[in-house]
Amino acid sequence: MLTQKQYLSLLVVAIGIFGALFFATYLYTTDGFLFNTKSGFEIEDVFETPINSSVTGDSSIQVVEEKPQKVTILPTTLIELIVRDQDGNLVTQEIVDPYSLMGLSEEEVASLFSNYNLIKFDSDNVILEGETYIEPERVKYYLGVRNDEIGIILEDEIFQEIGIQASEFSSYINTLLKFELISVDYEQKALLERNPYYIESILQNLTD
Known part of the structure; x- marks a missing residue:
């Protein structure tokens, strides 16, 4: 027969076991699985997310396309100003100082020389061609x-x-x-x- 002291010891152990089971049941039913809810990280998400998937349709990451560099006149650009007559014969050909037009774009040069046709425009060479009428010499x-x-x-x-x-x-x-x-x-x-x-x-x- 159990003594009073042994009876009290068994009672304390039983109460401890019951309390532990109650506490575990409470956590599971209220907050869900401990490692699932406390960290906000679900194990299923690891396996459902494709390894190679890095950007979703709603991703805020955007690929920035590099814009082509705007071509302008440099100090080394050869600028030719050509004038021809009504028959296409060369009348004058002048080399323009590139420093006087340095930094100008194709549109700006075309606007500045509106009486000329812009034949070629790049950082190496710019060709502007105009036309003039020459009265034929009377024999x-x-x-x-x-x-x-x-x-x-x-x-x-x-x-x-x-x-x-x-x-x-x-x-x-x-x-x-x-x-x-x-x-x-x-x-x-x-x-x-x-x-x-x-x-x-x-x-x-x-x-x-």
Whole structure:
């Protein structure tokens, strides 16, 4: 038979075991599994998350695309300013000091030289091309006289008779013809070839 002291010892042990079981049951039913809820970390999440998955659709991490560097004029840029005539022939070609335009972009150069076409633009070479109209030089011929025949002096001193004699005109006109002082252009030459007496209109202009 148990003594009073042994009975009290068993009672204390029983109460301790009951208390421990009660406390464990309370924690499980109220907060869930201890290692699951206290840390806010669920074991299932470790296995459900793919190892290679680093960014989700809602991720705030964004890939920043590097913008291409803006091309501008450098101190070493060769800048050519070219002017051509209406037939495409080179009239002038000028090299512009790059320091006067340094740092300007393609748009700024095109705006500054609005009368030119921007043919090429990079950090090595800039080509601007403009156009100008040049009045064609009017070819001049001269009237002369050979053996009393009036004619047109062509290139290489070729004498082209027009079919009229110098004796029909005054000594003053003959003097002008002798020293080849009367000039005619291409259109007047063509008119003289068709009508020799067109010379009277030419001479009339000399005396007016």
